[in-house]
Every structure is written in C-alpha cells, then in structure tokens.
Amino acid sequence: MFNPVSFRHVLEVWNAEEHLACMRSVLRDMESALGLEGAIVHDVPVLKVFPNASYAALWEDRWEEGHGVCQWTERGASAPSTHVHAPHGVGKVKVAGWVDLPRLLDALQALWAREGNVVHRxxxxxxxxxxxxxxxxxxxxxxxxxxxxxxxxxxQPNHGDVLTLETPMFKGGLDTSGCNINHNAWLLPLGEVGGRMRWRLGATYGWNRLSWDPLPESEEFLLHRMAGAFHGPGLEEFRRAQVVAHEAGLRPASxxxxxxxxxxxxxxxxxxxxxxxxxxxxxxxxxxxxxxxxxxxxxxxxxxxxxxxxxxxxxx
Ligand SMILES: Cc1cc2nc3c(=O)[nH]c(=O)nc-3n(C[C@H](O)[C@H](O)[C@H](O)COP(=O)(O)OP(=O)(O)OC[C@H]3O[C@@H](n4cnc5c(N)ncnc54)[C@H](O)[C@@H]3O)c2cc1C
Structure with missing residues (x-):
C-alpha cells in the first residue's frame, strides 16, 4: 500500500509529494512498457476511523491551520457506510492505494528472461x-x-504478518464504501476473485522476531483488532469472512x-x-x-x- 499520511500525528510522511510523484511516474512507465496499463497501481482511499474526540479535533485542527497534509485528505465526516463503527467520525485520505507487486515482478522477470538477462543465484x-x-x-x-x-x-528486521480474507459478494456483503479501513489495523479491498470479495488484513509489527514464518496467534490478533471497526450487520459480515491465506515477511528498517x-x-x-x-x-x-x-x-x-x-x- 502507499499512503502519504502518517496517522500518528496527522502529518505528511517524509518527502510525500516527491515520492508519490516519482512512484506514480515510474510505475506508469512500467505499466505501459509491460502492456499492463491500469493493472499495477490501484487507487483506494483510506478511511481513518477516529479513535476518540481529541483525535477528531486534531484532524480538524490541520484544516484550520491550512496544513500541507490536507492536500491528501478530506475533512472529518461521519462514516460513509452503516457497517463502519465510527462514533467519533472518520477522515479520508483520498490519495492512497496499493501496487500489485507480485504481478509487476512476474512481468518484469518474464521480460528480462526473454531478453536473456535473468540469472538466479x-x-x-x-x-x-x-x-x-x-x-x-x-x-x-x-x-x-x-x-x-x-x-x-x-x-533492523521487523517481522510482520498479513491475512487474506474472502467475503460473499452479494448485496449486503461487507461494505467499506470502497475504502481501506484503518482502525488498529487496516482492511484493504483487493477486488472480486472468483465471485467473492477479496481483502488484505494487516499488519503486525515485531522487532524481536527474526523468523520468516507466520506467527499463528497473529490471525486471531488481527481479526480481533479489525472487528472493532464494524458494528451491526457489518460486524456479522466481517465475522463471516474466511481466512484464505496467512503470510509473513521481514521489513528491512534502518x-x-x-x-x-x-x-x-x-x-x-x-x-x-x-x-x-x-x-x-x-x-x-x-x-x-x-x-x-x-x-x-x-x-x-x-x-x-x-x-x-x-x-x-x-x-x-
Ligand atoms: C507484513 C508486511 C506488510 C508490509 N506492507 C507494506 C505496505 O503496505 N507498503 C509498503 O510500502 N511496504 C510494506 N511492507 C514493507 C515492504 O515489504 C518492504 O519495504 C520491501 O519489501 C523492502 O524491499 P527490498 O527489495 O529492499 O527487500 P525485500 O523485499 O526483503 O527483498 C530482498 C530480496 O533479497 C533476496 N535475498 C536475500 N538474501 C539474498 C542472497 N544472499 N542472495 C540473493 N538474494 C537474496 C530475498 O530473497 C528477497 O527476494 C510490508 C512488509 C511486511 C512484512
């Protein structure tokens, strides 16, 4: 995922504008060179569920100040979906999304292999x-x-787990208004796969774990954290989600x-x-x-x- 906003203090992340422009231009060029226009970069806004009234006030303060972070966000509002539990409101990051890196890497590898330029070692x-x-x-x-x-x-290795979930697509299925929901964790809609809706749910952060293996207890941990973002029929739908994959990796931090x-x-x-x-x-x-x-x-x-x-x- 990419997101130019750091939610901790509602500020732009380091060099957000330059990095976003560079990322988009490089990936656009790659999409067109590989014949994958529109298949790699997916724009999906993030809905930050305000945890309390003071956080909602901080979000509003950024607008009062005319802060640079507001170029990426919208003003605080009530949740756009009745499934989302947000008594203090939500803030939208309208410039955010995800990149299909496995697809990009496969396509690049196939291109360079055709040119005889791939050596695995x-x-x-x-x-x-x-x-x-x-x-x-x-x-x-x-x-x-x-x-x-x-x-x-x-x-510094940082271990993280992510889950892939599926929910039914039919009317009344989990509705996040097309957004990635951020509340103690994040739930990103990836799109329809085989007649079901696919989601990515993440992530954990662990400094003291050096293994590449998923941590079994992370599944319950992530599902529990995310459940707090839903209520009523939304919570019922979220609880019906099927976990179809549990993966982990190590982030290389400096x-x-x-x-x-x-x-x-x-x-x-x-x-x-x-x-x-x-x-x-x-x-x-x-x-x-x-x-x-x-x-x-x-x-x-x-x-x-x-x-x-x-x-x-x-x-x-
Ligand atoms: C759960 C999780 C969620 C994440 N979510 C996001 C996100 O939403 N957005 C985001 O921007 N980032 C995210 N990250 C971080 C992101 O994955 C890293 O920033 C990124 O992978 C770092 O890329 P890299 O190419 O430097 O290293 P890596 O992706 O770790 O790649 C290193 C490669 O080097 C190979 N290698 C290692 N040793 C050797 C060797 N001796 N010889 C040859 N090859 C070797 C490895 O096999 C691997 O393929 C996430 C990470 C995790 C774990």
Whole structure:
C-alpha cells in the first residue's frame, strides 16, 4: 500500500509529494512498457476511523491551520457506510492505494528472461563484483543484515504478518464504501476473485522476531483488532469472512527510518546498495532507485538523508 499520511500525528510522511510523484511516474512507465496499463497501481482511499474526540479535533485542527497534509485528505465526516463503527467520525485520505507487486515482478522477470538477462543465484559480499560487471546493487534487504553490520551499517528486521480474507459478494456483503479501513489495523479491498470479495488484513509489527514464518496467534490478533471497526450487520459480515491465506515477511528498517542508498561499506567502487526501505518500500523505492542511478550514471551527489555514509559507524 502507499499512503502519504502518517496517522500518528496527522502529518505528511517524509518527502510525500516527491515520492508519490516519482512512484506514480515510474510505475506508469512500467505499466505501459509491460502492456499492463491500469493493472499495477490501484487507487483506494483510506478511511481513518477516529479513535476518540481529541483525535477528531486534531484532524480538524490541520484544516484550520491550512496544513500541507490536507492536500491528501478530506475533512472529518461521519462514516460513509452503516457497517463502519465510527462514533467519533472518520477522515479520508483520498490519495492512497496499493501496487500489485507480485504481478509487476512476474512481468518484469518474464521480460528480462526473454531478453536473456535473468540469472538466479545467491550473492554474498565475499563474491565481490562478478567478472564483466560495472555495478552490482545489493538489494538483499534483511538478507544483508549480518554483512552490513560488519561494515557499520545497521539493518533492523521487523517481522510482520498479513491475512487474506474472502467475503460473499452479494448485496449486503461487507461494505467499506470502497475504502481501506484503518482502525488498529487496516482492511484493504483487493477486488472480486472468483465471485467473492477479496481483502488484505494487516499488519503486525515485531522487532524481536527474526523468523520468516507466520506467527499463528497473529490471525486471531488481527481479526480481533479489525472487528472493532464494524458494528451491526457489518460486524456479522466481517465475522463471516474466511481466512484464505496467512503470510509473513521481514521489513528491512534502518535506524533513522530512511533508506540507505549508495556505496557498500568498506568495498571498492562498483559495489552499491539499496536497503532500509522499512515499512514503505512502495512509496520510497522508486525515488531511492533514481537517487542511485543519478549518483552512479550522472555523478550527482547522493542526498545526505539517504547516503549510508551518514551513519557514524560506516566503514570507509
Ligand atoms: C507484513 C508486511 C506488510 C508490509 N506492507 C507494506 C505496505 O503496505 N507498503 C509498503 O510500502 N511496504 C510494506 N511492507 C514493507 C515492504 O515489504 C518492504 O519495504 C520491501 O519489501 C523492502 O524491499 P527490498 O527489495 O529492499 O527487500 P525485500 O523485499 O526483503 O527483498 C530482498 C530480496 O533479497 C533476496 N535475498 C536475500 N538474501 C539474498 C542472497 N544472499 N542472495 C540473493 N538474494 C537474496 C530475498 O530473497 C528477497 O527476494 C510490508 C512488509 C511486511 C512484512
């Protein structure tokens, strides 16, 4: 998902405008190059359920202040669906959505395979720069944690679980007014699949868990948290949802929650990295890649905020 608004203090996330524009333009180009127009980026607004009156007042304050965050949002209102339980109202983020990354990756891989440019292999730092390669970009995420730590760069794994749910499509089925509901968790409508409505429900955050496996208790935890966003027939419909998948992953976070783009610590020129995309790879990834390309190809400076040399421990 992408969402330019941080709900904690109702503020824009870091570089929201630039990152959103870059993400959209790169993905639009990819969609058209791959013949997948409209199939990768899906615009779905987020409805933030206000947890209490003071949060509703904070949302309203942003409008009174004429705050920049309001370009992405609408004023607080009552819930647009009777299924949604929002006694203090809701705030809509109108510029948000999700990206079909599995479909994009499959299509890119098929394209590059046709061109003979895909090689599947592991890579470790000790492998260095393969023969004939000018630039190697290490994008191993959490897979690079140990080796990067030796170079003074910290990748902090954060474990997360998500569920895929299905509900009946017929009239009276769970109605979120076409929005992603955010309330202690989020519930994103993905669309119709085989005559049923498919949803993604997430996510958990765990700093001390290094396993890639889903945590069984997360299922109950997420269902319980989300149930609070519904009442009456909405709650009945939500409770009828069938869990069809439970998946997990490790987010590669950096200590200051900014990506790490540029040289690999203690390694010769030609070894580079993009890491630290954390919880926001979708929104930040395209801009991070552009920073790397401009640095390597055009000799542009890396923005200090993303340059891994900003960390004091970075091994020269
Ligand atoms: C539950 C959950 C929900 C999330 N939701 C969102 C969301 O809604 N929006 C968002 O923007 N972000 C979200 N994220 C975060 C997002 O997944 C990350 O930002 C993103 O995946 C980071 O991308 P990456 O390519 O740097 O690393 P990864 O996606 O982790 O990819 C690293 C790749 O490197 C490979 N690899 C590892 N070691 C080696 C090796 N030695 N040799 C070769 N290959 C190797 C791995 O197999 C993997 O394919 C979520 C994460 C989780 C866990």
């Amino acid at each position: 592991r890579w470790e730092r000790a492998d260095g720069l393969p023969h004939g390669v000018d630039l190697l970009v290490d994008c191993r995420g959490v897979g690079a944690t140990k080796e990067l730590a030796d170079g003074g760069v910290k990748v 200590p200051d929650r900014r990506p790490m783009v540029g040289p690999w610590p203690g390694q010769p020129e030609g070894l580079a990295m993009i890491n630290g995309l954390g919880t926001r790879g979708v929104l930040v990834g395209a801009a991070a890649a552009l920073n790397l390309a401009r640095w390597w190809l055009d000799g542009a400076d890396l923005p200090t905020e993303v340059d891994p040399r900003r960390f004091r421990g970075f091994k020269k």
